[in-house]
Amino acid sequence: MAENGKPAPRGKRERLTQAAVELAHRQGYRNTSLADLAEASAVPLGNIYYYFKSKDDIGRAVLEQRLGEVAAMKQMMSGLPTPLERLLGFVEATINNAPTVAERGCPLGSLSAEMAREHGEWTEPAKGLLAVPMAWMEGQFADMGHAEDAADLALQLQSSLQGASILAHSLGDPALLVREGRRLQEWLRGMEASPATTE
Amino acid sequence: MAENGKPAPRGKRERLTQAAVELAHRQGYRNTSLADLAEASAVPLGNIYYYFKSKDDIGRAVLEQRLGEVAAMKQMMSGLPTPLERLLGFVEATINNAPTVAERGCPLGSLSAEMAREHGEWTEPAKGLLAVPMAWMEGQFADMGHAEDAADLALQLQSSLQGASILAHSLGDPALLVREGRRLQEWLRGMEASPATTE
Amino acid sequence: MAENGKPAPRGKRERLTQAAVELAHRQGYRNTSLADLAEASAVPLGNIYYYFKSKDDIGRAVLEQRLGEVAAMKQMMSGLPTPLERLLGFVEATINNAPTVAERGCPLGSLSAEMAREHGEWTEPAKGLLAVPMAWMEGQFADMGHAEDAADLALQLQSSLQGASILAHSLGDPALLVREGRRLQEWLRGMEASPATTE
Amino acid sequence: MAENGKPAPRGKRERLTQAAVELAHRQGYRNTSLADLAEASAVPLGNIYYYFKSKDDIGRAVLEQRLGEVAAMKQMMSGLPTPLERLLGFVEATINNAPTVAERGCPLGSLSAEMAREHGEWTEPAKGLLAVPMAWMEGQFADMGHAEDAADLALQLQSSLQGASILAHSLGDPALLVREGRRLQEWLRGMEASPATTE
DNA sequence: GATGAATGAGACTTCATTCAT
DNA sequence: TATGAATGAAGTCTCATTCAT
Helix, strand or coil, X not given: CCCCCCCCHHHHHHHHHHHHHHHHHHHCCCCCCHHHHHHHHCCXXXXXXXXXXXXXXXXXXXXXXXXXXXXXXXXXXXXXXXXXXXXXXXXXXXXXXXXXXXXXCCHHHXXXXXXXXXXXXXXXXXXXXXXXXXXXXXXXXXXXXXXXXXXXXXXXXXXXHHHHHHHHHHHCCHHHHHHHHHHHHHHHHHHHHCCCCCC | CCCCCCXXXXXXXXXXXXXXXXXXXXXXXXXXXXXXXXXXXXXCHHHHHHHCCCHHHHHHHHHHHHHHHHHHHHXXXXXXXXXXXXXXXXXXXXXXXXXXXXXXXXXXXXXXXHHHHCCCCCHHHHHHHHHHHHHHHHHHHHHCCCCCCHHHHHHHHHHHHHHHHHHHHHHCXXXXXXXXXXXXXXXXXXXXXXXXXXX | CCCCCCCCCHHHHHHHHXXXXXXXXXXXXCCCCHHHHHHHHXXXXXXXXXXXXXXXXXHHHHHHHHHHHHHHHHHHHCCCCCHHHXXXXXXXXXXXXXXXXXXXXXXXXXXXXXXXXXXXXXXXXXXXHHXXXXXXXXXXXXXXXXXXXXXXXXXXXXXXXXXXXXXXXXXXXXXXHHHHHHHHHHHHHHHHHCCCCCC | CCCCCCCCCHHHXXXXXXXXXXXXXXXXXXXXXXXXXXXXXXXXXXXXXXXCCCHHHHHHHHHHHHHHHHHHHXXXXXXXXXXXXXXXXXXXXXXXXXXXXXXXXXXXXXXXXXXHHCCCCCHHHHHHHHHXXXXXHHHHHHHCCCCCCHHHHHHHHXXXXXXXXXXXXXXXXXXXXXXXXXXXXXXXXXXXXXXXXXC
16 A cells, blocks of 8 residues: 555566566576466466467567566667776676576576577577677677777677577586686777778 | 397388488477478388387487587598698688588588477587587697687688588578688688797 | 436347347357357457356247247238238238248248257247247148148248258358249138138 | 187277267357366366367367268168159158257257357368268258259258257257258148149 | 456466387 | 386476355
């Protein structure tokens, strides 16, 4: 009764989405049963269908939620003054996330890999999980004066981060991601010294 | 060696393993039913249990098979004269595999990611899928005279290859893996010029 | 008539009944969910239970509505001067309805068939759907001077109409019902020429 | 071990089909759950899927079984010497079936009506349930010398039989079907006297 | 009266695993 | 060894019905 007395029915769909996102990260989307989800979100199984009309619909919500997080990350980085700082900040965020990544995999990469196999409706949106950040990186590199090879640099950065995430996860060692992240930050800093002055 | 005339049952287990490896790559291990496997290997469903005592047992065989392929790859590369050529050959092999990787994911990475989640018995052997190649890379870098940062270089190379594989798979574009592979080969060649012996 | 200003809730029950009748005709009673009904009648699902205490209760209303239509048809025909014209008019009405019958089945026959199977409370009222028109026909034949075999003639007429409706529906061809209807009209007209004067 | 010791695995699919045909007749196809079917045929629910890959597949089998019965009926009638006797025999068979029809509906008509609504794959074969017998009747009438109006006569006969079946079922009175059947037999006999040879 | 939300039984389906031969 | 058949748990989904405002 504090702020409102309603049992906050709005919160339920979000609770479900949140739990679904978490479970999909922890054990995979396909591997997560609706019973799992019902228990994790304390919603009776049958009631899930009041909020989502199918499991696929939940998958869509998970995807959207993750895409929203990607957008939020871009938004957050846009507060930094230079493209170099923004890229450094992005890598820093990944590094900070290393323990979780080592335990459950990269939130974007693992979901993307899983959904890329389902040659269904959401194969397109799933691409955004990795493509959107990479496109953003490309923009930052371009702004740094590396317009010509911005795409290659972005591919290099995104590949390294994704690969290091996989290694950290598969080998269960967050330090791998931290190490590779630090190296990438060094690389980024060194890049500014000679900005595309290739001639 | 033949004690009796019974038709060597050896072929069946291998056919099953082979089919399981292929199906796990194509659609994921968990997502592959024993009925799928029975059909793909032309072995009656009930008979699978003569060769494997459970589905988990098949997972173990798949893992072993892939680990065997890793060993074979090392063996094959050992025919090349210098560590640089060996590393270049490894990357070249990955590049040649790009179309398959784009369609089904990296044979090692995707399996490793899937099995890393099953906090069961085979979490340890699964690590080898990515750790063994990386350790091998480390050895090559050391042989090239980069003893001190061999581990970092190996991490860098393996991360980039794995990451590029994920991107190629998720975005459905083999060219990404080819591009990143070529860049890595350039990087490797440039490295020999000044082999850490900076002075 | 208005005792208070409350918006006459009468309209809703009728809207529900009307929609239920239509849906039952189009897709079958059992096959119609309350969610379907709620949507079709623009009445919130939960609110249906204010007007009907169970789905069975809705079935009862559907039945009553159809029985009311039967009564209305009788009423309408009573405006015609002779029994022959009344019977001809009845057949004519059926013929006019042929397109709908071919698409959805006879409104009376299909409902009767569906509800006859439910050995429940409404098995009795359901009989009226076909029995009432048949009794009415019998009366008309009697009035035409065929008192002795009125029951047989009614059976013959009603059977033919129902059977032709089934054929039109099952084969998706309204022409079948039209053809049989015309034949029955001829038969009726020929009957008057020699009214029971069989000798 | 009498004739063969095998637990007659072949019999199971037929037992299932048989039970499905019976249950579909008694309570409708859609209204019959697989649990009902499992119980009626003494087959564990899960095992049904060894014999049929979906419920639709069972529906197909039911349809085929009924169509087979139609063919068998034609075959049986072909043993009679004249078309008149064959038609009389057909009506006689229907009459003999009256008690069952009154209880459960016409085996062909009710199935056809139900499946005509499912605008799916089997809408075509379902038409055969009523169309095949009607086409057969047409042939018999033609053989009787009524080539010109054979189609109309067949429509008339089939309509009357179907309609009388509905009435018998809906009103729960087998006598209605018997009465109408006898009348139709009389009509058929009277028809031969002046076989269309009106001049 | 009205309404969004909840609930639990039951439907169809898949699948790893076991059994009898 | 080989194999068709059996089995039961679990998964996704639907629906009539009820509850709390």
